[in-house]
Amino acid sequence: MATAQMHPGAHPVDEDLVRRLIADQFPRWAGLSVERLPSGGTVNVLYRLGDGMVVRLPMLAGGAEDVATEREWLPRLARRLPTPVPELLGAGVPAQGYPWSWSVYRWLDGEDPEAGALEEPVALARDLAGFVAAMRSVTLTGAPKAYRGGPLAALDAPTRAAIGQLREIPEEGVDRDAVAAVWEDALRAPVGDGPPVWLHADLMPGNLLVDGGRLSAVIDFGCMGVGDPSCDLFPAWNLLTPAARTVFREELGVDDAAWRRGRGRTLSQALIALPYYRMTNRAMAANARHVIREVLAEHRG
Numbered sequence: 001m002a003t004a005q006m007h008p009g010a011h012p013v014d015e016d017l018v019r020r021l022i023a024d025q026f027p028r029w030a031g032l033s034v035e036r037l038p039s040g041g042t043v044n045v046l047y048r049l050g051d052g053m054v055v056r057l058p059m060l061a062g063g064a065e066d067v068a069t070e071r072e073w074l075p076r077l078a079r080r081l082p083t084p085v086p087e088l089l090g091a092g093v094p095a096q097g098y099p100w101s102w103s104v105y106r107w108l109d110g111e112d113p114e115a116g117a118l119e120e121p122v123a124l125a126r127d128l129a130g131f132v133a134a135m136r137s138v139t140l141t142g143a144p145k146a147y148r149g150g151p152l153a154a155l156d157a158p159t160r161a162a163i164g165q166l167r168e169i170p171e172e173g174v175d176r177d178a179v180a181a182v183w184e185d186a187l188r189a190p191v192g193d194g195p196p197v198w199l200h201a202d203l204m205p206g207n208l209l210v211d212g213g214r215l216s217a218v219i220d221f222g223c224m225g226v227g228d229p230s231c232d233l234f235p236a237w238n239l240l241t242p243a244a245r246t247v248f249r250e251e252l253g254v255d256d257a258a259w260r261r262g263r264g265r266t267l268s269q270a271l272i273a274l275p276y277y278r279m280t281n282r283a284m285a286a287n288a289r290h291v292i293r294e295v296l297a298e299h300r301g
Contacts, residue, residue, distance in 0.1 A: 010059040040283025057102040064100035066222025084217040110209025110216035119213030121244035127215035129251035138198040146201040149227015162271040186264020196226040233262030
């Protein structure tokens with residue numbers, strides 16, 4: 001959950017604004033309850049609308065661009081995936097002083113999984129592998145390029161800058177030489193010669209829902225598109241136990257080069273997130289610390 005404003009210039013959103021937007025654009029839902037949902041998300045604000053819907057509003061202009069991507073592609077992807085994904089019920093437009101498009105989705109049951117507290121880690125690993133494999137098998141043409149799905153080298157400058165920032169936060173206790181070694185190893189990993197594949201591109205615990213320990217839904221497809229398959233290996237280190245991680249890798253048949261690239265991508269995201277969110281988003285900062293520990297333990301092992 002966020003503890004303070006995460007982003008300079010984020011647009012303020014509250015229950016009153018959501019009620020006014022709903023009454024203005026979807027009057028048939030105007031009498032339903034509106035309740036802010038606790039979330040570790042960094043791009044969107046979520047409000048439950050009645051019992052069966054959720055309102056999702058971007059905080060930032062960059063998140064507003066993702067709305068159009070989801071509206072175009074989610075309906076086409078949904079029937080090709082083994083796991084429920086958000087279903088658009090209402091396409092909101094700028095109004096009431098709110099500057100961007102926003103969405104009303106059908107409510108999906110489940111809870112965010114928590115690293116270190118998984119009920120069925122091996123079964124969840126198989127579920128996640130099935131979802132990733134299904135995404136990779138999609139053949140829809142004209143796809144956007146996935147966020148983070150490009151060459152690993154494009155992340156080099158921000159990753160090294162983040163390692164430098166962590167040098168100024170000694171209380172985090174990050175072994176900067178060790179993480180730099182893992183990152184350099186990832187950069188040396190060969191890049192496969194296959195075509196780019198469809199990716200979710202943001203498989204963080206906060207974008208997954210589980211029920212009884214099993215994957216019940218995948219949400220937030222704003223980063224989706226085509227790119228390097230290693231980009232969807234994030235759950236291996238940001239969520240799964242070492243044993244479940246092995247199952248996840250085996251189910252997907254990941255070779256050594258792709259595994260090293262995926263590990264580097266996940267580490268890069270964590271290194272960048274930790275100094276940025278350590279004071280404003282406890283969930284993101286805690287997961288970043290978890291990733292760093294898991295990646296270093298695996299690399300040393």
